[in-house]
Amino acid sequence: DTEVTQTPKHLVMGMTNKKSLKCEQHMGHRAMYWYKQKAKKPPELMFVYSYEKLSINESVPSRFSPECPNSSLLNLHLHALQPEDSALYLCASSFAMVGGAGANVLTFGAGSRLTVL
Amino acid sequence: AQSVTQLDSQVPVFEEAPVELRCNYSSSVSVYLFWYVQYPNQGLQLLLKYLSGSTLVESINGFEAEFNKSQTSFHLRKPSVHISDTAEYFCAVSDSRRVWAQKLVFGQGTRLTINP
Numbered sequence: 001d002t003e004v005t006q007t008p009k010h011l012v013m014g015m016t017n018k019k020s021l022k023c024e025q026h027m028g029h030r031a032m033y034w035y036k037q038k039a040k041k042p043p044e045l046m047f048v049y050s051y052e053k054l055s056i057n058e059s060v061p062s063r064f065s066p067e068c069p070n071s072s073l074l075n076l077h078l079h080a081l082q083p084e085d086s087a088l089y090l091c092a093s094s095f096a097m098v099g100g101a102g103a104n105v106l107t108f109g110a111g112s113r114l115t116v117l
Numbered sequence: 118a119q120s121v122t123q124l125d126s127q128v129p130v131f132e133e134a135p136v137e138l139r140c141n142y143s144s145s146v147s148v149y150l151f152w153y154v155q156y157p158n159q160g161l162q163l164l165l166k167y168l169s170g171s172t173l174v175e176s177i178n179g180f181e182a183e184f185n186k187s188q189t190s191f192h193l194r195k196p197s198v199h200i201s202d203t204a205e206y207f208c209a210v211s212d213s214r215r216v217w218a219q220k221l222v223f224g225q226g227t228r229l230t231i232n233p
Binding site for chain 1 (some may be wrong): 127149151153158159161163164166168207211213215218219220221223224225226
């Protein structure tokens with residue numbers, strides 16, 4: 001299995017809703033990432049988990065809450081979002097170890113397109 | 118910190134013509150370099166990478182890129198493009214010293230449009 005699976009593919013939510021995005025991989029990767037991509041822009045890093053611990057938080061607003069319940073799963077909990085949070089949310093994973101053929105290479109999922117009304 | 122500059126936001130070419138997408142990076146430490154491709158309404162797919170060794174790297178679908186340390190460049194080339202190559206191409210860089218959690222920095226992207 002060489003894929004990163006993201007669900008749902010599309011999500012529409014109101015500003016008072018609570019929803020979650022889910023990401024799953026079975027490649028044995030121990031680093032998992034959330035990126036946000038606005039239209040016609042490059043992806044921007046939000047969070048990185050390494051060995052199920054939060055390693056990097058790029059000053060993301062608290063209305064975005066990441067969770068890594070185990071080495072294969074990554075969630076992004078959404079609450080009280082704003083219309084400007086509408087974007088494509090990309091999950092990625094990588095090995096987190098010294099050396100190795102796949103070290104330092106991120107594999108991305110297809111993304112979850114979020115629309116906040 | 119690292120940064121990436123993709124010099125062309127859009128590149129239109131005719132089918133079967135050669136193409137070069139330019140990428141320059143800035144970094145005070147050694148880096149790894151990547152090209153990712155994004156087809157419409159999809160995620161990012163790794164096209165090719167430079168981690169070490171030969172400075173010329175190739176992908177399975179005919180693209181190649183050459184790491185030039187003196188010019189801090191990693192330009193992407195293909196000798197003959199196809200309609201199916203129409204996509205957004207992102208150059209990216211990461212700090213080679215980091216192992217546990219990568220901070221991949223992307224350029225602004227180049228939109229490659231292939232005309233028949």
